[in-house]
Amino acid sequence: MIITKEQVLQALGNVEEPDLKKDLVTLNMIQDIHIEGLNVSFSVILTTPACPLKALIENACRNAISHFISKEAVVSVNMTSRVTTQKNTGVPGVKNIIAVASGKGGVGKSTVAANLALGLAKSGAKVGLIDADIYGPSVPIMFGLEGARPQASVVDGKTRIEPIEKYGIKLLSIGFFTDPNQPVPWRGPMVSTAVKQLFNDADWGELDYLVIDLPPGTGDIHITITQTFPVTGAVIVTTPQNVALADAKKGVGMFMMPAINVPILGVVENMSYFTPAELPDNKYYIFGKGGGQKLASQLDVPFLGEIPLVKSISDSGDAGIPTILQEDGVMTKAFTDMAQRVAQQVAISNAKALGNGAIATV
Amino acid sequence: MIITKEQVLQALGNVEEPDLKKDLVTLNMIQDIHIEGLNVSFSVILTTPACPLKALIENACRNAISHFISKEAVVSVNMTSRVTTQKNTGVPGVKNIIAVASGKGGVGKSTVAANLALGLAKSGAKVGLIDADIYGPSVPIMFGLEGARPQASVVDGKTRIEPIEKYGIKLLSIGFFTDPNQPVPWRGPMVSTAVKQLFNDADWGELDYLVIDLPPGTGDIHITITQTFPVTGAVIVTTPQNVALADAKKGVGMFMMPAINVPILGVVENMSYFTPAELPDNKYYIFGKGGGQKLASQLDVPFLGEIPLVKSISDSGDAGIPTILQEDGVMTKAFTDMAQRVAQQVAISNAKALGNGAIATV
Ligand SMILES: Nc1ncnc2c1ncn2[C@@H]1O[C@H](COP(=O)(O)OP(=O)(O)OP(=O)(O)O)[C@@H](O)[C@H]1O
Numbered sequence: 001m002i003i004t005k006e007q008v009l010q011a012l013g014n015v016e017e018p019d020l021k022k023d024l025v026t027l028n029m030i031q032d033i034h035i036e037g038l039n040v041s042f043s044v045i046l047t048t049p050a051c052p053l054k055a056l057i058e059n060a061c062r063n064a065i066s067h068f069i070s071k072e073a074v075v076s077v078n079m080t081s082r083v084t085t086q087k088n089t090g091v092p093g094v095k096n097i098i099a100v101a102s103g104k105g106g107v108g109k110s111t112v113a114a115n116l117a118l119g120l121a122k123s124g125a126k127v128g129l130i131d132a133d134i135y136g137p138s139v140p141i142m143f144g145l146e147g148a149r150p151q152a153s154v155v156d157g158k159t160r161i162e163p164i165e166k167y168g169i170k171l172l173s174i175g176f177f178t179d180p181n182q183p184v185p186w187r188g189p190m191v192s193t194a195v196k197q198l199f200n201d202a203d204w205g206e207l208d209y210l211v212i213d214l215p216p217g218t219g220d221i222h223i224t225i226t227q228t229f230p231v232t233g234a235v236i237v238t239t240p241q242n243v244a245l246a247d248a249k250k251g252v253g254m255f256m257m258p259a260i261n262v263p264i265l266g267v268v269e270n271m272s273y274f275t276p277a278e279l280p281d282n283k284y285y286i287f288g289k290g291g292g293q294k295l296a297s298q299l300d301v302p303f304l305g306e307i308p309l310v311k312s313i314s315d316s317g318d319a320g321i322p323t324i325l326q327e328d329g330v331m332t333k334a335f336t337d338m339a340q341r342v343a344q345q346v347a348i349s350n351a352k353a354l355g356n357g358a359i360a361t362v
Numbered sequence: 363m364i365i366t367k368e369q370v371l372q373a374l375g376n377v378e379e380p381d382l383k384k385d386l387v388t389l390n391m392i393q394d395i396h397i398e399g400l401n402v403s404f405s406v407i408l409t410t411p412a413c414p415l416k417a418l419i420e421n422a423c424r425n426a427i428s429h430f431i432s433k434e435a436v437v438s439v440n441m442t443s444r445v446t447t448q449k450n451t452g453v454p455g456v457k458n459i460i461a462v463a464s465g466k467g468g469v470g471k472s473t474v475a476a477n478l479a480l481g482l483a484k485s486g487a488k489v490g491l492i493d494a495d496i497y498g499p500s501v502p503i504m505f506g507l508e509g510a511r512p513q514a515s516v517v518d519g520k521t522r523i524e525p526i527e528k529y530g531i532k533l534l535s536i537g538f539f540t541d542p543n544q545p546v547p548w549r550g551p552m553v554s555t556a557v558k559q560l561f562n563d564a565d566w567g568e569l570d571y572l573v574i575d576l577p578p579g580t581g582d583i584h585i586t587i588t589q590t591f592p593v594t595g596a597v598i599v600t601t602p603q604n605v606a607l608a609d610a611k612k613g614v615g616m617f618m619m620p621a622i623n624v625p626i627l628g629v630v631e632n633m634s635y636f637t638p639a640e641l642p643d644n645k646y647y648i649f650g651k652g653g654g655q656k657l658a659s660q661l662d663v664p665f666l667g668e669i670p671l672v673k674s675i676s677d678s679g680d681a682g683i684p685t686i687l688q689e690d691g692v693m694t695k696a697f698t699d700m701a702q703r704v705a706q707q708v709a710i711s712n713a714k715a716l717g718n719g720a721i722a723t724v
């Protein structure tokens with residue numbers, strides 16, 4: 001029998017991308033079809049390397065060829081990706097800006113931002129992380145970069161800051177420019193200027209995702225960033241108790257304001273419960289139960305996962321090696337799953353913004 | 363035998379105030395001496411009703427009379443207090459302003475501030491509490507005052523805001539003036555104006571202590587308050603991990619800056635450990651161990667106590683009834699002890715500022 005390219009396209013036209021609710025061919029996700037006798041090979045261009053549906057889609061493609069063309073076909077699928085983008089992010093070369101936020105302090109924004117950035121990078125994406133917390137920068141300690149000073153060069157008469165590379169991602173923190181033992185008693189306008197420089201004066205190169213670790217509150221830094229750079233979406237971090245949920249709602253309210261208008265990618269619940277090693281079946285809901293899920297359903301946005309209260313997360317923050325890089329299988333998986341769900345929501349949001357058509361391949 | 367006033371003064375001249383390292387007579391703390399036969403009565407004017415040394419000092423007085431005058435004397439001691447002050451706080455009628463701060467978010471500043479204010483009031487002091495966290499006010503939820511709106515009246519052509527009274531203290535929060543579901547995307551200058559009004563336009567009346575719950579960071583609100591009102595001292599709250607200690611140090615650094623110069627009253631460690639009900643002897647140091655004590659000794663300031671991670675503290679914050687008011691004996695005692703240590707440090711700080719002389723009796 002002779003297999004044709006048309007047959008392959010027709011067969012794969014039956015495979016639906018579950019998130020985008022269209023078939024792979026319409027979505028322009030099938031490329032490089034090669035046929036040699038019974039050997040069929042093609043590439044599936046996902047919208048993110050961190051796609052949680054990767055295995056599912058690959059399987060569906062194999063099944064479609066086998067079912068609609070021939071059980072004898074030897075199928076080789078090259079699962080690859082091209083991260084989508086919907087608009088100019090204001091930072092040249094950067095496809096998507098993801099803000100990690102919460103009105104409330106200390107809920108784990110920095111922990112989520114660091115592990116999210118590393119989780120996306122682990123899947124193969126090009127990732128940057130900006131620590132925009134002027135008053136309490138966390139990246140220097142969390143990445144073991146205390147005392148690090150980024151290189152600055154002058155290109156065309158303009159100062160260019162080189163982000164620091166660690167664990168495969170590019171990093172900038174206001175903490176790299178200030179004395180860790182001294183407070184930064186800056187008022188708003190100075191803060192705005194400093195934070196814009198982290199975006200504009202840095203040499204970010206090509207990035208699929210630039211993750212922003214925001215400070216608590218809804219102040220100058222938030223207003224400056226969201227009004228200066230078109231943020232792709234915001235991940236809201238909360239702990240389960242009401243006082244945290246109340247602040248998280250305010251954080252969400254800020255992103256939803258007409259002048260700001262940043263889509264909410266979903267809610268992460270952190271510090272959900274504690275399990276002592278001696279009582280592995282017990283979950284102590286110290287801060288209450290189910291608040292994150294409640295918030296997500298109130299806001300009608302996806303729930304991106306719950307992260308338990310675990311000593312290794314706190315320890316790894318102090319030790320300079322984020323949890324997702326460590327051997328603790330359970331926590332690594334929790335953060336990897338979360339990163340995939342975030343990437344998925346970015347892809348969905350981009351697809352929506354681009355209308356019903358095929359996926360943009362910028 | 364006949365007991366004279368001189369004998370009583372001489373006897374009590376042997377009793378030292380342990381903190382101030384001077385005897386009670388020199389410190390002008392003995393008043394209203396009355397003698398009728400063997401009945402001796404007098405008042406001891408402490409520097410705070412929350413004095414943790416109250417029982418100790420009373421005992422020492424009784425012993426001094428018995429030892430230096432006569433075992434037969436029938437002593438009646440009236441332990442009372444007149445809270446000291448060292449300078450004009452900028453708010454008429456307010457003797458001392460205590461700022462509760464930490465560079466870090468979510469470490470329990472609001473929880474400590476609320477329980478500190480109530481602990482001071484429980485001892486008999488007149489107490490106010492200002493929630494200066496514009497972006498994430500906690501007082502409305504923590505005191506069960508969601509939706510409360512303070513009365514405003516016009517006196518001599520000037521608007522006067524009436525603080526809300528609850529559980530025996532006077533309260534103002536920026537949250538009483540804003541929509542709890544809406545963010546407050548204000549830039550610095552507007553924030554400064556709003557926060558000053560909580561001090562200047564409110565009718566605080568006579569207060570021994572005005573406790574200020576500060577937001578995280580070292581930004582506009584901190585600068586405005588410390589530069590506008592002579593804050594008596596700052597209580598630093600931290601959790602045990604390094605990232606929190608690093609931020610707490612920055613918070614301390616801000617208070618120590620020459621232009622600000624607010625004394626540090628001490629360090630409270632919060633969320634120190636967790637003890638499951640099923641394993642009452644186990645302490646799980648989820649966020650690390652001993653960080654607060656380490657910080658206090660690095661800064662050479664008193665350690666004011668550790669507060670464990672307890673579900674009832676989180677629950678009571680959400681329920682609107684602070685922990686110190688609840689039946690949980692252990693936590694009530696922990697917060698009461700902490701409030702007494704803070705009051706003690708304020709008294710010591712005031713005595714130092716007033717020089718070696720007797721205690722001011724404003
Ligand atoms: N799930 C967890 N289990 C144990 N410790 C955690 C967990 N999540 C965060 N932590 C620790 O709690 C502290 C606060 O977390 P983090 O700094 O990420 O919060 P944040 O929201 O960024 O705080 P801030 O408002 O100050 O920026 C850190 O020491 C962190 O290591």
Ligand SMILES: Nc1ncnc2c1ncn2[C@@H]1O[C@H](COP(=O)(O)OP(=O)(O)OP(=O)(O)O)[C@@H](O)[C@H]1O
Pocket residue numbers: 104105106216241243244286466467468469470471472473474495498500576577578632633634669670671672673674675676677679680
């Ligand atoms: N010792 C404790 N045990 C259990 N829960 C606690 C404890 N201390 C504080 N909490 C809870 O942790 C959360 C954070 O505490 P709190 O709001 O007092 O912190 P904060 O430093 O004022 O935060 P922010 O930086 O947002 O102002 C609250 O829900 C509070 O009820």
Ligand SMILES: [Mg+2]
Pocket residue numbers: 109110111133136138213214215
């Ligand atoms: Mg942070």
Ligand SMILES: [Mg+2]
Pocket residue numbers: 471472473495498500575576577
């Ligand atoms: Mg607070």
